[in-house]
Amino acid sequence: MINLxxxxxxxxxxxxxxxxFFTKQLWMQRIVSFLxxxxxxxxxxxxxFQVKAQGILTVxxxxxxxxxxxxxxxxxxxxxxxxxxxxxVFFVIWYSMTYLSEQHQRFYYYIAVQFLLVGVxxxxxxxxxxxxxxxxxxxxxxxYVLIVLGGKPAQLRESLKYLLVNVISSALFVMTVAFLYGIxxxxxxxxxxxxxxxxxQPGILSVIAILFLVVFGLKGAIFPLYFWLxxxxxxxxxxxxxxxxxxxxxxxxxxILRTYSLFFSNEVGIIHSLLGGLALxxxxxxxxxxxxxxxxxxxxxxxxxxxxxVILYGVSVMTRQxxxxxxxxxxxxxxxxxxxxxxxxxxxxxxxSSRLKSMGGMIKDYPLLGWTYFIAALSLxxxxxxxxxxxxxxxxxxxxxxxxxxxxxxxxxxxLLVLYSVMQIFIRGFWxxxxxxxxxxxxxxxxxxAPTILLVTITVAYGVGAEAVRPFITQAVDPLVDPSxxxxxxxxxx
Amino acid sequence: MKKPMKKNTNDVILESATTFITFIIFLxxxxxxxxxxxxxxxxxxxxxxxSSALVLILLAFDIKTLRQILPFDYKMVTAxxxxxxxxxxxxxxxxxxxxxxxxxxxFELPLFGKTSLHTAMLFDLGVYFVVVGVTMTIIQTIGxxx
Amino acid sequence: MAIAAGILTMCAVYLILSKSILRIIIGTxxxxxxxxxxxxxxxxLKTGAAPVLEEGVTKYTDPLPQALVLTAIVISFGxxxxxxxxxxxxxxxxxxxxxxxxxxxxxxx
Numbered sequence: 001m002i003n004l005x006x007x008x009x010x011x012x013x014x015x016x017x018x019x020x021f022f023t024k025q026l027w028m029q030r031i032v033s034f035l036x037x038x039x040x041x042x043x044x045x046x047x048x049f050q051v052k053a054q055g056i057l058t059v060x061x062x063x064x065x066x067x068x069x070x071x072x073x074x075x076x077x078x079x080x081x082x083x084x085x086x087x088x089v090f091f092v093i094w095y096s097m098t099y100l101s102e103q104h105q106r107f108y109y110y111i112a113v114q115f116l117l118v119g120v121x122x123x124x125x126x127x128x129x130x131x132x133x134x135x136x137x138x139x140x141x142x143x144y145v146l147i148v149l150g151g152k153p154a155q156l157r158e159s160l161k162y163l164l165v166n167v168i169s170s171a172l173f174v175m176t177v178a179f180l181y182g183i184x185x186x187x188x189x190x191x192x193x194x195x196x197x198x199x200x201q202p203g204i205l206s207v208i209a210i211l212f213l214v215v216f217g218l219k220g221a222i223f224p225l226y227f228w229l230x231x232x233x234x235x236x237x238x239x240x241x242x243x244x245x246x247x248x249x250x251x252x253x254x255x256i257l258r259t260y261s262l263f264f265s266n267e268v269g270i271i272h273s274l275l276g277g278l279a280l281x282x283x284x285x286x287x288x289x290x291x292x293x294x295x296x297x298x299x300x301x302x303x304x305x306x307x308x309x310v311i312l313y314g315v316s317v318m319t320r321q322x323x324x325x326x327x328x329x330x331x332x333x334x335x336x337x338x339x340x341x342x343x344x345x346x347x348x349x350x351x352x353s354s355r356l357k358s359m360g361g362m363i364k365d366y367p368l369l370g371w372t373y374f375i376a377a378l379s380l381x382x383x384x385x386x387x388x389x390x391x392x393x394x395x396x397x398x399x400x401x402x403x404x405x406x407x408x409x410x411x412x413x414x415x416l417l418v419l420y421s422v423m424q425i426f427i428r429g430f431w432x433x434x435x436x437x438x439x440x441x442x443x444x445x446x447x448x449x450a451p452t453i454l455l456v457t458i459t460v461a462y463g464v465g466a467e468a469v470r471p472f473i474t475q476a477v478d479p480l481v482d483p484s485x486x487x488x489x490x491x492x493x494x
Numbered sequence: 495m496k497k498p499m500k501k502n503t504n505d506v507i508l509e510s511a512t513t514f515i516t517f518i519i520f521l522x523x524x525x526x527x528x529x530x531x532x533x534x535x536x537x538x539x540x541x542x543x544x545s546s547a548l549v550l551i552l553l554a555f556d557i558k559t560l561r562q563i564l565p566f567d568y569k570m571v572t573a574x575x576x577x578x579x580x581x582x583x584x585x586x587x588x589x590x591x592x593x594x595x596x597x598x599x600x601f602e603l604p605l606f607g608k609t610s611l612h613t614a615m616l617f618d619l620g621v622y623f624v625v626v627g628v629t630m631t632i633i634q635t636i637g638x639x640x
Numbered sequence: 641m642a643i644a645a646g647i648l649t650m651c652a653v654y655l656i657l658s659k660s661i662l663r664i665i666i667g668t669x670x671x672x673x674x675x676x677x678x679x680x681x682x683x684x685l686k687t688g689a690a691p692v693l694e695e696g697v698t699k700y701t702d703p704l705p706q707a708l709v710l711t712a713i714v715i716s717f718g719x720x721x722x723x724x725x726x727x728x729x730x731x732x733x734x735x736x737x738x739x740x741x742x743x744x745x746x747x748x749x
Contacts (some may be wrong), residue, residue, distance in 0.1 A: 014580055130708055137715045144722060148729075156730040157742045160661065163723055166667045168656070170719070174675035174712050181705065182682030325604035538714070632721040638726065 005074035010262035016114035036332030056489035073127035076476035116276035220252025238345030245340035276316035322398025329391030350439030361434030381419035387463030512554035519547035537618035541625025575623025647673035674737035
């Protein structure tokens, strides 16, 4: 199969289109999207092993040879990310079937989710910078639909702001691509990477690097550009929030990872130290936010920001070990954030509100929920047997090796405070005197908890089986450390 | 044909002009669509021109009239177009060549003589439907609530 | 051309910073126009024949920026339309088009 890297994009696309014909039959929508996402997982799993066996796979769309046509490139990093994304979307779809009201599901919900999957998988896979912009727009437009579904006044208000921020960052993205095209004259990322070394124009390259940082930073919520995130992410229902929190910011992070390793790898200097500084500031701001709020949703939302900071710190150090840590932590964080959001979603469903004040003593009635949350929380903070630990360990070691002591210290201190903030949800939500709850989804807990527990199990397996995962991660990092692997695979002969 | 509701101030010239201008625009759209073969034109432009004709009807008469003339659900039109486009592109999968690779050949057609037919044209047909569908959906959504 | 793009961006920033949501939408429209103009400029304003098959033409314009701009225009067209619908819905629900009155993240309603 030549087209294998394409399939994780094509299957959801076809599903989304097909579902548009059956907007009235809800059961049809559910079954079709459930099965097709399962198929996507299967295909992306196969893709991962295929990449493991054969190295980087490429497809040139329309058979135009590599630097001219659009190329899709599946290296290990994007294959792993695609697999994780498909897994998450699968669990979220499963979860939303019972969580969301029927009214909500009926209104293009599944179609939007499928198109979101198309966009995110596409952005991870594409090897063409403008094509990446197009896929960004695909998932952004679906996210606009998802954030406004439900049509509560607060949702409308926040989605206006969300839309404005993203429209501006898209315009900046187009401008950045224009500048890049203006000086290099190609859009293929491998080709750019090859030619960028030859032209020797450090001034304009720094401008482009900063513009990329702004564009992806707005998507990924790094330090000065995170302002829109807490407000906008507060309003959609939790399954949607799980998708956003786990996927959308991570695509921004992936963008930074890809462009900085491919384009700007030979001028480690001011830009990378700027990135490092911003990453640390992001961690600090995120931790402060997480500690200050008394709302379960908000605590997790600020934890997204912390995680983005940790990953970017790993990226900015740019040594092999720290990059391995960053990739490891990236995958871990996608899984665990989604799991936590789904768990907190159940708690909100029980209590009827996301305020910690309205919760308490849930462990009595819902012990399973409580202990699952406990494991997920430990895993987020990076307590040894679980998956967050290895990623953080590698990032910290990489940082120390590079001669930096402040960064690793902040990363370590942040994990302690993160633990405190998520434990606050545990302590206030599950301990204490039980209250009488009025949430409308109390009776659904049994059905909701099944996908959540499975997801948490996967994250635990990911942590415990780190030894088995390690070779995959190592292979994923290879092209990041040495871009020539990537370049050769893409341009090998078209 | 029009209901005697609130008397609106549409002028006769616009209404009667619309009735035949629309067809000219439609024809032009079809021309543009086929011109996209080797010269400027194509599904996107054709779709936009078509929807401009529909918008003209909308302006001269009203939404109800448009519904009577063309009783489509424009969301369905979008879906059909997307399906055509995606299926055409993924037809390449069956022959195990990269996605989007297009095939073409020359055929003797009655009336036209020797013509080249491309699979790219099927894709363009999909694009055409998508553009018409999306444009009309947007305009109707904004216009309907007044 | 670069200056024109700059002026467009300037107007866009001014409009986006104003309070009325409609002005903001027009501002985003202008901003994306500026971006498209930059793509065209950066692609090089060469004068050549249209990049389609024709006899006896040796000098072509670079078709890539045009393709990019077309794509970008379509996308910004769609997003702007969505933005307008959303703004209209918000106006109906919230009874205001003033962004100042849409402050706050307290969403327990």
